[in-house]
Amino acid sequence: MxxxxxxxxxxxxxxxVNAAQPEHCIPPYLPEAPKGRTIVIGAGKASAAMAQALERHWDKGPISGVVVTRYGYGVPCDHIKILEASHPVPDQAGEDAAREILRTVSDLNEDDLVICLISGGGSSLLPLAAEGVTLADKQAINKALLKSGASIGEMNTVRRHLSAIKGGRLAAACAPARVLNLLISDVPGDKPMDIASGPTVADPTTCEQALEIIARYGIEIPAAARALLESGDGETIKPDDSRLAHVTTHLVATPxxxxxxxxxxxxxxxxxxxxxxxxxxxxxxxxxxxxxxxxxxxxxxxxxxxxxxxxxxxxxxxxxxxxxxxxxxxxxxxxxxxxxxxxxxxxxxxxxxxxxxxxxxxxxxxxxxxxxxxxxxxxxxxxxxxxxxxxxxxxxxxxxxxxxxxxxxxxxxxxxxxxxxxxxx
Missing domain, CATH: 3.40.1480.10 (MOFRL domain)
Incomplete structure (x- = not known):
């Protein structure tokens, strides 16, 4: 031949590329309908297509929710709101989207189900900074990380500890509802905590490790961000946290x-x-x-x-x-x-x-x-x-x-x- x-x-x-298309990989993981509400949230370059695939194959009652994707990656959905923001350097639209997602899961109970659709790029698309750290701070740190030669795992360790939504914080905000994570992995090793910096999974890394990475690559960070890490106030949600007791995670597509x-x-x-x-x-x-x-x-x-x-x-x-x-x-x-x-x-x-x-x-x-x-x-x-x-x-x-x-x-x-x-x- x-x-x-x-x-x-x-x-x-x-x-x-086709093997990782949401239309193929989302339907096999859809759950049964809960007693309460079904809320869909998500972030990443594939999140809008994931939401669209979910809607097409969901016949188990009403759904609603909001996801954020990269500019130009939005697709039409009937019940799930699609927002767009900047990647790889975050912008105000991403911060606003993160706040809206947190509001969407702010009043759930144990009968409700949250389906979380996460893919690569979600970290930059959810740039809600921890208290005392500004969006401008996050933008500067993100640019420095991208230029530094740090691995994706190292970059995300820093990002998680400067965030108000990553490192399991979004999952904690969903409690006591059940959370089903459907993840498309874009990271070496397929570690859920590194996919979009793990907003809905536990994080065993620490503020001390984030500081070590910053020192290793000679990255200059604003005083407020350093103070947050040095005080330990930027610590993430750990695996033994009771708020994560009802979180289930599936990798639906991988490299x-x-x-x-x-x-x-x-x-x-x-x-x-x-x-x-x-x-x-x-x-x-x-x-x-x-x-x-x-x-x-x-x-x-x-x-x-x-x-x-x-x-x-x-x-x-x-x-x-x-x-x-x-x-x-x-x-x-x-x-x-x-x-x-x-x-x-x-x-x-x-x-x-x-x-x-x-x-x-x-x-x-x-x-x-x-x-x-x-x-x-x-x-x-x-x-x-x-x-x-x-x-x-x-x-x-x-x-x-x-x-x-x-x-x-x-x-x-x-x-x-x-x-x-x-x-x-």
Whole structure:
């Protein structure tokens, strides 16, 4: 079978995205109707689509509620109010949405049911700060965290302890009602406390750990935020808190399920999938070098697999911004990969964020091929300079190799596929 590399890579990416679509993954987890009210709340890039899927498949009585999603990710719902706010840097609309969600669950009783729809991006979309910390403080801290190179788990540890709604606080506000969490994971390890900073699950981390992370990355924080952490007043809701006794959590879509869907596409085309992990972290450019090394081992030594094969991985890398480019961890990964491959024949790649947005750009990611570097040089673009400037987006756009999907209405984090073909292909 003749394999068209970019077409196959695109089909695998689309299969990964489809596997996490709320229309497929929400219905199996819908509960029986409660004696009392059914209230729907939520936050994240996929939350509006999750709410829409719930409405379509809910035939168990009245529902109402409110969820907040990223600007441009809203979809129509009949009974659940859809709000939009900014991501990845929070704004006033997000703070207002968080307040409205808290008001929505402020008068529940033990007969009521709260269905909480949470997906990646929810942390920035629920920026209700703890007392004494302002939205401007949260915005500044969030920007600093995004530039620092901290992992998503580290960033969310800090965010939880400066919040009035995250770190289990929203679940505590729902008590004594029953809470059913339906989560689409976008974090390495699929830890519920790291998905949108865990507004409706317990958090075992501490203010002291948040301070250690801030010190580790040399992040400057406002005096009020530091005082909150140093006093311990920013402590989150812990696992033994009685207000969380009636909380149930299900992961309805994960990065691993998305990789398996892509693997099935590869197999159907006679390409062996090699799954390298769904929770790979680290500097994007460093991970790119490692993946290139594995691909070269396949090409040159038939290890750990024989071509044709595709190396699949997920997770969330980081980018420490040093240059003036537009960032994007997927394009930084792919540019680093292409440089390390140095035009090796038969090796192609795709890296993209499954939500359709890589960094702060409305671009999911990019493609690379054996002639990527040559085409850049022909345009007078120096690949290493682009990487040093954190300008992967500018690099791949100039080559017309950007991956643009628009809002996918889901989010199971990064998807990376390195396709290795035999020389004859």
């Amino acid at each position: 003749k394999i068209e590399p970019q077409d196959l890579l695109s089909k695998m990416f689309q299969a990964a 691993q399920l998305a990789l398996l869907a892509a693997a099935r596409v590869a197999e159907s085309c006679g390409v062996r999938p090699v799954l390298l992990g769904d929770s790979i972290e680290g500097e994007a450019r460093d991970v790119g070098k490692v993946m290139a090394g594995i691909a070269l081992s396949v090409s040159q030594h038939e290890q750990p697999a024989q071509a044709p094969c595709v190396l699949l991985s997920g997770g969330e890398t980081t980018v420490t911004l040093r240059g003036q480019g537009r960032g994007g961890r997927n394009v930084e990964f792919l540019l680093s990969t292409a440089i390390a491959l140095n035009g090796a024949p038969g090796i192609y790649g795709l890296a993209g964020d499954t939500d359709g947005v890589d960094g702060q750009e409305e671009i999911a990611g990019a493609f690379c091929s054996p002639d990527t570097l040559e085409r850049a040089w022909q345009q007078g673009i120096r690949p290493r300079d682009s990487l040093d400037n954190n300008d992967g987006h500018g690099f791949f756009e100039a080559l017309d190799d950007a991956l643009v999907t628009g809002p996918t209405l889901t989010n199971v984090n990064d998807f990376r596929a390195i396709l290795v073909l035999p020389p004859s292909d």
